[in-house]
Amino acid sequence: MAALLQMDARLARPVREAMAQRFAWTPGREQAFSPEEFGQIRVAARRTFRTALLRIRENTAHLTAWREDTFVPGCREWLLGEALDVLARTGDVPVYEKRRTVRKRYRAALVGGGSQYTWKRLYLSRKEAAALAVLIVTELGLNATTVSEMPVPLALPGTPEEGVPVYRLQLEKRRRAGDRGQFESRNLTDSGADSSGRIISEALEATAAARRLLGELDADVNRLLIWRETTPHDGQEYPKAVRVSPFGFGVDESGGAAWARSVGLSGSPLRRLRKTVNVLHRREPGQNTQDTHDRVYVVGEPQAQQAAVPVIAAGALDAVDAARRTVFTARLADAPAAGDLQTATASCSDFEHSPLSPAGQSCSASFLLCTACPNARVTPTHHPRLAHLLQALENLRGVVEPAVWEADWADAHARLADLRGRLGAPVWQAALDAVTTTDRTVIDQLLNGDFDS
Structure with a gap:
């Protein structure tokens, strides 16, 4: 609309210029989950998916045993194995076509006719796939679309045989207004229960039977998140889902919300989880620019913001400390005051209450630190010696290791450079011209450590 209105000659030029500026989208108002909420959601998702994984693992082991002729033909275990074999090859247990009820021969072996006792034995439900998506988001900080469209991760050559599989994830994040998506790959290692790659290993295990069957139904399908429809033959329950025969793919906000309601949560947690993970846990961009x-x-x-408070405070204290080390802090005076004691670089008005030494004790700090002490007084009589000290430090910089210079001499040099700036070039040059043999001797002793106690 703005582009159209800019063509109207009746608009004043300043208005057209203002309308030509890019519109800044208002940031979303979603807030990250608190640590307690995040933990509750993760536990609930783990409970849902773990239950499904153990169910599928148990029935897969039973099917493998049946195919290896472990059971006596005709027994209950054998009939269950035969029903699982039909389920793996067709997507459903043996049923009467018209009534969609389990065939009488297998009812006792399957225990019941509900989804828990039939197709769920080898496949995830929509809610269980949503719980798996929640776990992936809590681990990787991806958005729901990226997780939904994630291809089956590739195991890098040789890693499964070594017992520590490494998976390569191919990720795409779609952009607004039809722009090309952002592509990236991540490598995840399954080195144990607490590793980021473990959820990928479990996802592959839970969807293995579905992927094998889909390979026969549609070889072009390559998705990690696969779930079976509750009503596979009419396809009306989830009309917006991508489907192949009885299977759907990925997760959306409605799927996340359905799972959330089933565990007593309100609304889909996927968007807020992504923000929580990237902002508070990973603390780095998740498919965004910095x-x-x-x-x-x-x-x-x-x-x-709350977590940043101590960081900002620490940074401010560090900045103050750095300023105190590198900014000239001694007092500039026209002449020494009565009672001041002379040091190698300045005069001292109170050596028993120095901020550089414990209270009540005589100051034991190096004379190089007099320029960093508010008790010190620098008068014109000290200018030549300090000017020569700065020159000596600059000469020293070229003959010592950089690390040694930074540790031992850099702060003193910075304070003297600050003093030079305050006094001005003419005064400083006059001070250099007035350096005496005594000044040179004292500075040599100071730099050699002769005054250190």
């Missing part, structure tokens, strides 16, 4: 990550996700998040 600028977008900071501006859209981090800046407006209350928990990130």
